[in-house]
Amino acid sequence: MTDRETATIDVSRSEARVLIAALADEEVTASGQRERRVRDLQEYLAREFDFDEHRGTREGEMAAEDDGGWLDNDAVFEDDDPDDTEEVELSRSEAEAVTDALDDFESETAKEDTKGREENADTAEDVRERFVGAFDY
Numbered sequence: 338m339t340d341r342e343t344a345t346i347d348v349s350r351s352e353a354r355v356l357i358a359a360l361a362d363e364e365v366t367a368s369g370q371r372e373r374r375v376r377d378l379q380e381y382l383a384r385e386f387d388f389d390e391h392r393g394t395r396e397g398e399m400a401a402e403d404d405g406g407w408l409d410n411d412a413v414f415e416d417d418d419p420d421d422t423e424e425v426e427l428s429r430s431e432a433e434a435v436t437d438a439l440d441d442f443e444s445e446t447a448k449e450d451t452k453g454r455e456e457n458a459d460t461a462e463d464v465r466e467r468f469v470g471a472f473d474y
Contacts, residue, residue, distance in 0.1 A: 344471035345426045348464065353386045353423070355460045356435065359442030363434070374434050378427075385423045432468045439465035 348356065357379050364375045383389065427435065443461040446454050 342429050342472075343426050344429075344432065344468075345424050346467050346471055347422045348382075348425045350386055350421045352460055352464050353382050353388070355442070355457050356439065356464055357382050357388065358457075359438040359461060360435070362442055362445070363438035371434065374431065375438065378431060378434060382425065385425060427468070429472055432472055436465050436468050439468075 360375050360379045360382075364372060364379070367375050439461045443458050443465065446458040446461065
């Protein structure tokens with residue numbers, strides 16, 4: 338199987354927020370081509386879901402619910418439906434980067450003592466399993 342093989346998976350807005358947060362965490366430790374791939378994936382998802390990169394000041398307005406990250410334009414303009422979905426098409430290598438990031442995010446989030454941690458960990462696990470299943474690896 339080659340890097341050109343792709344799979345399409347439906348991802349909701351709320352799942353995209355968790356996915357972007359996981360990729361942002363992964364970007365911190367990645368370097369070289371991996372860092373570029375992770376950043377490109379964040380930007381791709383941001384375009385698909387109309388998120389803008391923005392450093393805001395209000396807690397909870399960001400993808401990772403902290404003071405920096407991706408701003409959800411629909412949430413700002415009160416047209417946010419967390420169940421809205423988009424089809425996300427990724428190559429095998431992109432999906433591997435996503436599943437690695439989600440696996441790490443799931444593990445780290447489960448250790449935290451923050452509001453929504455269990456829900457975020459469950460969301461990360463669910464999305465990761467869908468990507469794994471799409472490529473059967």
